Amino acid sequence: MNSGNVIEVRGLRNAFGEQVVHENLNIDVRRGEILGVVGGSGTGKSVLMRSIIGLQQPSAGEICVLGENLLDDDKSGDDEIRRRWGVLFQGGALFSTLTVAENVQVPLREFYPNFSQQLLDEIAVSKILLSGLPADAAIKFPAELSGGMRKRAGLARALALDPELLFLDEPTAGLDPIGAAKFDALTRELKETLGLTVFLITHDLDTLHAICDRVAVLADRQVIAVGKIEELLKSDHPWIDEYFSGPRGRVALQGHQ
Amino acid sequence: MSVQADFEFSEAPDGKANLVLTGDLIVSAIGDLDERLRSLDGPVGYVDLSQAGHVDTIGAWIVERTAREHDATIVNASREASLLLERVKEQKTDDLPERRELIPIKRILWEIGEAVVVACSTMFAFLGFIGQVVTAFFRVLFNPGKIRLNAVVMRFEMVGIRALGIIGLMSFLIGIVIAQQGAVQLRQFGAEVFTINLIGRLTFRELGVLMTAIMIAGRSGSAFAAQIGTMKITEEIDAMRTIGVSPIEALVLPRTLATILWMPLLGFYASIVAVVGGGLLCWVALEIPPATFIQRLREVTPITDFYVGLIKAPIFGAIVAMAGCFQGLQVHNNAEEVGQRTTAAVVQAIFLVIVLDAFFAVFFSSIGWD
DSSP states (O other): OOTTEEEEEEEEEEEETTEEEEEEEEEEEETTOEEEEEEOTTSSHHHHHHHHTTSSOOSEEEEEETTEESSSSOOTTHHHHHTTEEEEOTTOOOOTTSOHHHHHHHHHHHHOTTSOHHHHHHHHHHHHHHTTOOGGGGGSOGGGSOHHHHHHHHHHHHTTTOOSEEEEESTTTTSOHHHHHHHHHHHHHHHHHHOOEEEEEOOOHHHHHHHOSEEEEEETTEEEEEEOHHHHHTOOOHHHHHHHHSHHHHHHHHHTO | OOOOOEEEEEEOTTSOEEEEEEEEESTTTOTTHHHHHHTOOSOOOEEEOTTEEEEOHHHHHHHHHHHHHHTOEEESOOHHHHHHHHHHHHTOOSSOOOOOOOOHHHHHHHHHHHHHHHHHHHHHHHHHHHHHHHHHHHHHHTSGGGOOHHHHHHHIIIIIGGGHHHHHHHHHHHHHHHHHHHHHHHHTTTOGGGHHHHHHHHIIIIIHHHHHHHHHIIIIIHHHHHHHHHHHHTTHHHHHHHHTOOHIIIIIHHHHHHHHHHHHHHHHHHHHHHHHHHHHHHHHHSOOOHHHHHHHHHHHSOHHHHHHHHHHHHHHHHHHHHHHHHHHHTOOSOHHHHHHHHHHHHHHHHHHHHHHHHHHHHHHHHTTOO
16 A cells, blocks of 8 residues: 555445446545545445445455555454544434534543543533534534534534544535535645545535545546546546536636636 | 653743643543643643644643643644644633533422423324324315325235234234133133133133234334334425325325224234134143034124124224324434334323223123123
């Protein structure tokens, strides 16, 4: 494994019955970058993320995360890897019977059981504020929050252990433009201050332009192109062309020039 | 990989105490540093990060808090560390806000009061729900195009056909138990032959239908509550309403109709299987041959016993199905509530069935069907 890569996927194949989602898919995520993953609906962006974080057993291929092969039979180092990444699911995936603060504390309690309650509370509030929620959200239950707030609370939980690697599944979907821009700025800032590597699934063209170092395009069961947006703009693949040069793509591009 | 975080003191050029943090100030290396820094007393002039390794937000928080508590200045922070310190400084907050807690005696009173209010309002809401289902039933009856036949038939399979095995086994064993226990007691009076009366009357009149209702409450009532409750959480019910589909007509009515139609069949089946079980025991243990058993059974079991069971069955079915659907529709917040409501559906259904059964027992006796 190349030491500059945090994630390496080789020859990945995912199939649900007859339906093949990925076939011989390769992708690398470099240390310290924000990699945007785009693709039409149903091209398996979420399935790719689920494969990398070990929620989906692929039918073939190699996946290496932070130097650890998660698909082999040696499970010894897997927990160690889990404490070094954070995952934000689409809907936030908060534990509905715990308050937001307790949600944030779950990974901390799991890995560092001897932290005092006082420190846990302080960390929880600090992470909640960091993710852009007001402090009084800490005592609320997920059902009492709006969709956007739930997403931020999910981010607070994903950041609880100060991960090296952050997986974000459509973080700005469902947020208002102001909230989405703040979320982008936050992701960028976290990357810079904490040296995070971010694997970001998104449909949001503004997010792509604003924060992604590289963009990977999923189509035809594979990653058909990876590179900076300027490079992708030169691509003649019809889907990429339509994606970045369609009406929305042009507006987003103008906005960042 | 990381170096355990620690601290030591030195003296700064201006004579103030200099707290030098060493090691990596990251979550996996902090260990008990937090508690030791918390219990630190004595004036601290500077917090020195020159010896510190990596810093993450949790480490930065601890540094920032310590500096704030002792009014100390943070010095020699690396560029990344200063960025993080800036960030956590903005997040200064005193304490985790707390949910208001009542004193114990007040809380007990409050809980009793709440339980009473909840019980009463649930009862009224359930009555209202029964009303809704009945009006929906008549609306569908006068407008047959609205009947969701496919849904009803699908429930037939789930409620009825798939329950045949377990209800059969249960009833067979209950038949054996009644016969065996009855025989033991009646033998003392030399009246073993009355075991047949016991089997025939008990199963057709009471146990066949009652046990079936309890089994259906556990099997199907709980399933209804969980299905509908989950649909509530995923906003499927709201989606239905906005499309103009009444959840009562689309979800509750098919389930209720299927259960009402199947309960008499299942109840009768359960009674017959229980009689077979009892007959088998009589044959093996009391040496009453099947032919005699059947002949005697027909003599001692009045047809009214069969009617009693048959009249009760659809009513029990309606109660079980409606309790399940009603509780499912009461789910609002979270996954845990689905569990609570499912439990409530089964408890409520069995409770109501037994109350009604007691009422029927008195009622049928008083009209002379004894």
